[in-house]
Amino acid sequence: MKRSTLRENHLSISHRFHVDLPLLIGLLVLMAVGLVTIYSAGGQDIGLIERQIVRLGIALGVMLALAQVPPMAFRRLSIYAYGAGVLMLVAVLVFGDIGKGAQRWLDLGFVRFQPSEAMKLAVPMMVAWYISKFNLPPRLPHIIIGFTLVVVPTILIAKQPDLGTSLLIASSGVFAIFLAGMSWRLIMLVAGLVGAFLPVMWIFLMQDYQKQRVLTFMNPETDPLGSGYHIIQSKIAIGSGGLEGKGWLQGTQSQLEFLPERHTDFIFAVFSEEFGLIGVLALLAIYLFIIIRGLMLAVRAQNAYSKLLAGSITLTFFVYVFVNMGMVSGILPVVGVPLPLVSYGGTSMVTLLAGFGMLMGIGTQKKLLSR
Amino acid sequence: MPIKRQTIRDHSAEANLFARRAVIAALVVFALLALVVSNLYVLQVEHYEDYQTRSNGNRIKVLPVAPNRGLIYDRNGVLLAENRPVYSLEIIPEQVSNLDETLQVLQALMGITDEEIADFKKSLRGQRRFKPVALRTRLSEEEVARFASRSHRFTGVSVEARLTRYYPFKDTLTHVVGYVSKINKKDLQKIQEAGEEDNYAATYDIGKLGIEKYHEDILHGKVGFQQVEVNSQGRIIRTLDVQPPTPGRDIVLNLDIRLQQAAQQALKDMRGTIVISSTKTGGILAMYSNPGYDPNLFVHGISSKNYSALLNSPDRPLINRATQGQYPPASTVKPLLGLLGLESKKIDEEYSINDTGRFRLPNVTHVWRDWKKWGHGKGVNITKAIELSCDTYYYGLAYEMGIDAISDYMSDFGFGDYTGIDLYEESDANLPNRGWKKARFNQPWYIGDTIAVGIGQGYWTSTPVQLIHATNALVNNGTRFVPQILRGYHELGGDTTLEPLKTLRPIEIVDQNNWNIIHDAMFKTVNSDIGTARFAFANTPYQSAGKTGTAQLFSVAQDAEYVAEEVDERLRDNAMYVGYAPYDNPEITVVVVVENVGGGSKYAAPMARKMMDAYFELYRPEMFASTNDTQGAAE
Incomplete structure (x- = not known):
């Protein structure tokens, strides 16, 4: 009995603010992982962390605001x-x-x-x-x-x-x-x-530079100090991280600045180097949790429009993850997609969380228009 | 808008379809993540040892190398801005086993102060790992030697050399050459907006003022790269390959440092400016603004005490008076106004007035007075009006022409607009017209405003560089050259590739004779026995022409007299002079403005003469001593 009242309580609070609690927790954990990694990748620059926190705050605000819109x-x-x-x-x-x-x-x-x-x-x-x-x-x-x-x-x-x-x-x-x-x-x-x-x-x-990227991706060793440099250094960072990683702040590839774009597009290489395959699996689990939760909300949505929109937002989020990890680990060409909510940077963050705001709005709507 | 439905919608079937597709999507997500994981497994587990070895042996780094900044020469090859090495003592904290002990030893050896240690510890925080931190900058050569002989005892401590700018002529050239200083956040933003981050990756200083700023792109050069081998601590062991930077181009200015120095000496401690340009090209031979300041102060970061002293000084040394000073042009523009009168046929050569020293308009009680209390008498025609600088003549002329015609014509001569000189520190000053007054004061234009403009006063202000530009246009019969400081590029072997001359829209000539009348009047101003500049230019070995000016900064009440001693020093008259020489085949134009000293013929004209003497002694020595070789004119 007690359990069910607790559950109803919890439902009503999240419903009132149109927040999907599991999704919110997943996103917050991801952001925390991002901050920890940026601190290491950005050379222990606390200013960088402060700016990222401000951006996260703004993006979360946008998310909560959009969640209130039917x-x-x-x-x-x-x-x-x-x-x-x-x-x-x-x-x-x-x-x-x-x-x-x-x-x-x-x-x-x-x-x-x-x-x-x-x-x-x-x-x-x-x-x-x-x-x-x-x-x-x-x-x-x-x-x-x-x-x-x-x-x-x-x-x-x-x-x-x-x-x-x-x-x-x-x-x-x-x-x-x-x-x-x-x-x-x-x-x-x-x-x-x-x-x-x-x-x-x-x-x-x-454009020529885009073609060059694709060609380099096909065979990075042909140009180890030019545009292939990024991919080679990134693979060395990931591979040398091994199963357990070199430890936080201990990644030589990132700390000695062999890695390019360390705190932005290539942050996944820093993470893999310092936290190893075990860390990566944990990170993937968080992403997977968010994606599955998003798909669940989509399936439960009230009408075709909401379902399609929610599903599309969720799967696009996955594309970020897949393309970023793929390009950093050398199975996709470098196209400049950040690791969502972990990479340093503002523009894509606001869009991503705006999408999750809409998703939460869809997931927590009262069943008014049903059938 | 109602939705048209072809058939009745089966919502549960649609929901099932969507759910099936969502499950398929989830499976694809799983599959792709599995692909990522398997690839990571290959990298991190199967090939772990391989990559670990490569990581440990990862020794090759690509470092940017800053280009050397181009040097700046004067027209005769005298170095005006050079690059000098400065040495700094730097520490990579991660490489020092016992930092405190090392600091103590260094303190004893190098005489490092406690303050420097405190600064060093402050900059340690928030610093990237394995990045050098400076303990002392600008080491003396003796200190460098002292450390070098013992450097083997200090791992992680090194002396680093860097080239920085030095300006040997100090305050003589500050406003023209400017200075460089450390790249700050704002500069960085501009660099990023221009997409130049890579090119500035290793650059420390950037042009902040004057030529250094305006010609930054020529002077900077192109970044190079160095492929180096580093050890596992990030320390450079050896250089494998170098793609050398392209140094910035050495540039040559039109300036002659000797004339610049002569200008500084002439002004002594008076506030003001002297500009000399070559008449037929607009090239700036000298541009000195007094007081100046030492630009070297800024190169290594000026102390806030020194800076606020400069900033708050009532003499305003930070302003380049030649391009930013906004002065009423006063009588120096009478030749131009007279030219407009002739060209617009409001007057002709014969037209003359009887000057009683007073000018009245019908039905207006206000009386405009000539600078000469009793006037210049009968028979004042245009030539005499310029020679004697007769105000009364010009009051009437301005009234006849009206503000619209004056404003249009003077704007053709470049007033109220930027001359386009290669300095960012330029003001367009103010050439007033009806629209401007309406916008600025929301008042109509009054006839009285026109009368004041008629003697270069009232709302009209101009910069000395505008004056020299307009005077050149007058002397060159309407051809207008942009005043340029950059002369060209220094090539190996000492040759100079000249920068092409830039011109602006020329002024149309209605009747060439009108221009000749004005040139002749300016000649008489200097050479006749009544001209206002006759004393200043007595017995010159060359013939010059010019016009004096005395700018009032203070309106004298209707019936009061201007008595210099009774007026606050900052409100006393500005002395001005514009002139050119030789009259027959002009080579140089000179503009002098001296603030708050008094009349132009007494104070500014003698300085202009000094400048002309200095120029001809240097470039036409045969005028002064018949046997010397000719060096050739500066064109």
Whole structure:
């Protein structure tokens, strides 16, 4: 008896604030792991930790705020968010600021803004809205339009050029279509088409430096002091970590600065070097827990739109994890995707937690609109 | 918008479909994570020993190497900014077995103060591991030698050398050459915005002022890389390969340091500025602003005491008066105003007035007075008005022309705008017009405002570099050169590749004779027996032309007289002079502004003469002693 009242209590509190407690705990643990690793990777710079904590605080605030918004409000917003996002992507290509050789920023006078970040949420919202208007599974014309909705922003972002983000956005839209029940035969067909598209992308869309990255990835030892340097040093860091790791602050690869981008994109190498395979398995367990919990919330969601959006957000989160770990450990080319909630940096963090805010909102909605 | 439904929606079937797909997705997630784990297993377990060996033997590091900054020369090859090595005593704490003991020994050996030890310990915190921390910077050569002979006893302690800027001419050149100083957060942000982080990876200093700042991209050079072998503690054992940096280019300025020094000597302790440019190219031969300060103070970080002394000094040494000083141009612009009168046909050569020393407008009680109380009498035409600097003539002329015409024409001569000189420290000063007054004071333009502008006073302000630019345009019959400090690049072997000249939109000539009338009037100002500059330029071995100016900073009440002794020193008149020489084939133009001393013909004109004498003694010595060789004119 007592147990059940406790449980109801707990449910009501989390419901009132629209917070999914298991998910929140998972995210907080991940952030703590991130701070500990950044401290080591950033050369024990406490200022770095302070700035990251401020960012985490802001991102958590955004998450809690978005969790209070009913999913149906997002549904109504989907088309506007998407339309505005595409317009801004075009604007970035035309007027955008060039930072680090890529046009990603739009200066609105009062704020500098990266529209591609907002599209990480606007694309799955739009696709989920469009597909869920019709009966599921979607029919061929809807699938074609759905894919068009994904491809347009993907190409605009790849042109900036920002391969990592365009990959994340493409997958977020594709996941929504997949989860809606696109037939397996069509999936095979699309996979074939994408295979055929790759050479086209190589020739027409990819910049020289991106091609170089892919070539280096294929054979890093050809250029051990140029662009292959990152991958080689990163693999040495991971491999030399062994089963148990060298210990916190003891990783020679990171402390002696052999590793590039230590506290940002390559932080997973620092983690693996210092905490070993055992540490990595624990980290993966946290990620897996968050992903499974996200999928559960998606399955339990009240309507098709919420399900598709929640599922897409969760699986895109997984893509971050997979692509980052893959590129750092040498099984994927380096495309500039951070390790979510662990890497130092602000822009992607806010978008990620905004997504989790929407997910929590979906997961904790009262069953008003059911059936 | 109502949703069209083709068939009745089966929600539970859809939910089941979604759940099935979610499970499949979860399985794919598992599979891919398994792939990641298996790959990590291969790296961390199967090949552990291999990678561990590679990690331990990981010895090759790529380090950026800073390029040497380009040197700065004057037009005759005199070094104005050089690079000197400075030595600092640095410690890598992780490599020292007993830090406190080492510090004690060093304290005895090198005479390190307790304060330095405290600073060192402070900077230890928050420092990257295996990074050197400086114990003492700027070691003397004797100290370097003392440490070098015993260095084998100190593992982890070393003397590091770095090149830093030194300015041998100290305060003579500060405002023009500027200085470099340590890259700060703001600089770093700019470097990042320009995508230059890699290029500045090893650079310590950046140009902060003057030429050092403006031509930073030429002077900096391109970063190099060094492939080094390090031991497991991160210490460099040997260098394997070097891709040397490309040093910054050595640049040559139009300046002649001897003229610059002459300008400094002429001004002595008076606040003011002297600018000399070559008339036919706009190149700046000298630009001195008094008082100056020693730029070397800033190179190694100025103390806050010294800095606040500079900042709060009432003499404002931090300002470059030549480009940032906003002075009423006063009578120095009378030739330009007269030219406008002739070109716009408001007056002609013959037109003259009877100057009673007073000017009135119909129905206005205010009386505008000439600087000469009883006026200049009958027959004051345009030539005499310039020669004598007759205010009354110009009051009437300004009234006839009106502010719109004056403002348009003076803006053609570059007033109210940046000249484009290669210094970031430049003001556009103020050339007033109706719109400006409306925006600034929300007041209409009054005729009285025009009258004041007619003698270069009122709301009109200009920088000395604007004055020299406008005077050059007048002498060159409307051709306008951007005043340039950079002359070119120093090549190996001593040759100079010249920087191309930059020009601005030329001024249209209506009648060349009008320009000749004005040139002639400026000649008479110096050479006739009534000209305001005749005393200052008596017996010169060359012929020059010019115009004096006395700028009022203080409105004298209608019936009061200006008595210098009764006016607060900072409100006393500015003495000004613009001039050029030789008259027949002009080579140099000189602008002098001396603050709060009095009349232009008494104070500024003699300084301008000193400058012209100095120039011709250097470049036309035959004028002074018939046998010497000619060095050739500075073009």
